[in-house]
Amino acid sequence: MAEPLRVIRDDGSADPAVNPKLSEAERLALYGGMMTERILDERMLGLQRQGRIGFYGPSIGQEAAIVGAAMAMAPGDWIVPQYREPGAALVRGMPLKDMICQFLGNADDPLHGRQMPCHYVYRKGNYLSISSPVGTQIPHAVGIAWGMRIRGSGDAVLVYFGDGATSTQDFHTGMNFAGVFRVPCVFLCNNNQWAISLPVGRQTASATLAEKAQAYGFDGVRVDGMDALAVYGAVREAAARARSGGGPTMVEALTYRLGPHSSSDDPSRYRDEAEAAVWRARDPLVLFRRHLEATTGWDAGREAGLEREIGDAITRAVAEAEAAPRPAIDTMFTDVYEAMPPHLEEQLARALGRR
Ligand SMILES: Cc1ncc(C[n+]2csc(CCOP(=O)(O)OP(=O)(O)O)c2C)c(N)n1
């Protein structure tokens, strides 16, 4: 089995043979995006425990794979998420306040409180709605990419999914179609080793997930998903190939779900914390910080400053979001039909206490 692609060495330097050579400003933006996702996760899990939001799915340990892949795409490309990629939505410009209003399901929630918490969408940033059913987003992404190919738009799609999703029929449908029609799609499999309580070794008899792409007639590459530069480089290359008519690529990012599956889960019930500790030693933020320290003037002071800046932005966004009222009752009835049919008008009137 080939070793996964790695760029950042243990001493923090970048391997020149595979370094995607991002500018210092780009690397700082990448680190800022990863740290935002980490701090957001910690804060939102806290709010969930305090009963202030209903549900949350953290991405702790997967920030490099999520933010690295999103940043490697061009603004015209589409991003089709799984359910663990707030960092990618923020890369696309989704305002933190809008996102937190969605978690709260309040009047300022762009979805008017109709979706499950943590199931946001950001239309302006070509960021599709989150798909809770495992794997269903894969054929959606392939369909978008096929549309791009037919129109000759020159754009590409990035679709995220987990190791567990590779066992679904939708994975097969999407991968097969993508191979046959050579659609401009990058398949980013976030292999975080677990599908809730099922370890990847019991999910598949394949030695790797990336090799599944070969059966569909295109390349699958394995990268160290804790290494943001490795993910960035592999996705940028795959997206360039897709845009130039070279067809799809699957990128398997080896990560680890350091936290619970969601706020409803307790991993200590089914996995050995010693395993998590091994991966925690390669925390993607720690690895990237070492890289910044080795190659730029990054130090403890700048680290603390960035943490404070992000923490304050989240505090402000939570305060603004919590100040918004609940959605108005009539939003239960609007947006379903262009003109409200009589039976809904009647129900609306009753809900408003007019009858
Ligand atoms: C079709 C379907 N089956 C089962 C579930 C319940 N479920 C939600 S997440 C999940 C595990 C998915 O694991 P993976 O694809 O590895 O993604 P991860 O959660 O690890 O990011 C399961 C079984 C679901 N949402 N949809």
Ligand SMILES: [Mg+2]
């Ligand atoms: Mg998984």
